[in-house]
Amino acid sequence: MPGTVELLLLRVLAAGPMHGYGIAQRLKQVSDSVLQVGESSLYPALQRLLINGWVKAEWGASENNRRARYYRLTAAGRKQLTAERQEFEQMIGAIRKVLEMA
């Protein structure tokens, strides 16, 4: 579904600031390797969040002394997460209804 990647990223970042690689790892880990967001969709999606003002990016030190860009959820991003989550629940509910009806 379009927009799902953004929703997942927002949810992951809600736990705290993270860099791109960390986000990908976290997603993979939490979803038991079911959800693997490729780099070619992860980074464009992060740029979309930046442009929309839902996350902020700042440089910080990573675990092995190389600087990394950390993404942090903004207040607007938190609001967006709630809204998108609701929408997503509705959608899933609706899909489930259709599936169970048959």
Next chain:
Amino acid sequence: MFYVVGRTWRKILFWVRRDRLNQELAEELELHCYLKGKVDREARKTPEETRREMGNLTLAKEESRDVWGFVSLDNLLRDIRYALRAFRRNPAFASIAIFSLALGIAGNTAIFSIIDTLLIKPLPFREPDRLVRITQLYPKALLEYFQQRSQTMDIAFVSPGSEFNLTGVGPASRITGSEISANFFTVIGASVERGRTFESGEDRPGNDGLIILSHELWRAKFNGDPAIIGRTITLNGIDRRVIGVMPASFSFPSTTVQFWIPARIDPRNTVEYWGGEFVPLIARLRPGANIQQARAEIHSLAAGVWKLFPWPMPRRWNADSTVISLQSDLAGDTRTRLFILLGAVGVVLIIACANVASLLLARATARRKEMAMRAALGAGIARIVRQLLTESVVLALVAGLIGVVLGVISLSLFRAVVPAQIPGMAEVGLDWRVCLFAAALSIFTGLSFGIVPALKAGKLDLAEAVKSGSQRSATKTWIALRTWLIAGEIALTVVLVVAAGLLMKSLYDLTTANPGFNSQRILTVKISPNESFCAQRESCIAFYSRIIADTRALGGVVDAAIANTVPLDGQLPAIPADVEDHPRTADFPSPMLWTGAVTPNYFRLMQIPLISGRAFTDTDGPNASPVILISASTARRFWRGVNPIGKHIKKTGETSWRTVIGVVADVRQFDLANHSPGSISGAIYMPYAQAGIEANAQLPAVMDLLVKTTATAEEVPAELHRLAVNANPNIPVGKVMSLTDIVGNSISGFRSTIWVFLSFASAALLLAAIGVYGLMSYAVSQRTYEISVRMAIGASRKSVVVLILSQSLRIAMIGIGAGTAAAFLLSRLFSGMLVGVTSADPLIFAGVTVLVLFVTVTASTVPVCRAVRIDPIRTLRAE
């Protein structure tokens, strides 16, 4: 909303920092690879596998950049660069197109900047959109009548300005001032630079010895004296105390006005209160009121005012009075003239657009292969159309830039169309509104002439175009489209040139018309003593007699006379009169007669012929029985079929009648076109010595000295001025002017309008010639093969000439036909500007047809020569 703004702002921020962002993204991805590689090595994956899992990193970068929104902007910049490169490659095309458009945009910018100043830019007063004018003119009594009754407006009174003598400050001089009601400055919403404005009650007799100076007068006559407030100055022999100086930016009701004095509003002086100078009323809408309400109010108030006068007035006098915005009142009838010019210059721009569209079509044909190649390589139709539109808009913007510069330069020519005394006209020039207009116009024209060729190019048949790409394969419809464009262009040109021709004919008729007098070798100079100077009738007559005698004694002078006015100098000395056989009633009130007061030799000097009876002689002195001369049209109006000699006329209010002793030919007193204001019913002359015959009547004091000189009398003007000044140094003497110049000045506005119009028509003609040339050159190159075949099978050169010329003549004939019909219909629109020519003048129409045909043929000459010089053998071999 907030969200959109924030997002746009971030987009701009990202775009500005895109280089750094790109670098940062690269670094981020590199870190990602590093970390992933480390984990994978631990998991014993091969680098090969890692790379496969990573997917397309370049794509990740590309798509990230897409999100930042650079792509469309980058594409636009690339398109613009490409367009500029394309123009450099084809300078002939680019320069013709840019020249055409710049010409059109220049004219539009210039006319628009005048319209902007006159009609769009808010007047420099407080809340200018609340200011209105009550149309028609009213006496002071009705100002108070309206003031007491109006619920919607605060009304003030402001005379257009008249000349006063300023004495005691350097040599005696004439300055122009306006009489106003005390509330004028409050109503118009302007404040003084120093001092104060008039207070309520200061327009009443006894309190009115005050004056407010314009900044310019204060600087020029009083050297910007900082202690000016409270100083007393003498105007027309009366002392007035200076109470204020207006800022330099303030000018009203016209730029000629140099000071403001209180109108003397005195209800006890019935004649002055009801019958003094009738002046314009201006007003400010009260809060909450709108112009419709004000209009309704004035309609009901003005309907009955004719009954209020203490003497009979024409039935329903001023009943059609209404309320208009002050801005449109100031613009007056210049408005129509400007809109006609804007229409004309708009047509020039359309012609320029048609030219460029036609050129672009030709270029699109030549670039079919290029476009097909782009399409084949994957460019979408939208992308190609956008590329072509970018090119035409860039073209138009370059032209716009040049056009604005040209427009501002040519503004001095165009400015003359508008009377210089309209406040604010001095500031005509480039401002943001004009720039915005020019930019919008450029983009709009760029899109409009670019859209058809661009869409045409977008619709091409790929396979066909890539395969052939030959010049010969251009489809017929493209040429047909260009033919119609050029024919339309010629039609519009014909309309403009016909209009210009009609206006030129008008101007010619005006300048060659017999104004009723001979202005050759006549000099005039205004001598303006105070009115009180003529309190003693004899001394006044003696003063002027001496001046005439002294003037006659000058070398180079043939004759000299004095008169209260000079024809065509813009003055209108009219008085109400009683005419024998025409008793006065409410439906036939006193006719207003133009009244000359002249010395007997005036008619000989001006060569105004006597038609019947006798002229004035020196014996018609102050004590002889009063006599009068009337003009031929006045005689016809009042005594048709009856001998007017021996009939009587008197000024309304006089007791003794004046006897008509002769009829003189008509003179165009008011304007060369022989219109006179509707209120004037005729013209009479009285001998100067008899101009005021009643016991308390004065002779007019301000007079023009008219001097007929010999052919070689260059030093006369200077001597004349010296003589008049020496006669009495306390009396201001005006500039010596030739009557020929005065006559010329009377139509200067009309003349400059015509010159501007003519320049537009010439531009149109030039553009049409370029258009025909472009089309015919293209047609010849398209038909090279056909012509070669024809020549190869024996066609003569003559028949080739006929072939090509007939094509261009056909286009010209279509254009001329359509244009003539349109011109015929449209010329009625400005028939009001035409004088002495009917809008269907056959000579003009025939002349324009010949001219346009000539231009078409001339423009086709080069292409025809090229066609004749085609070498069939070489062409056919090349195919």
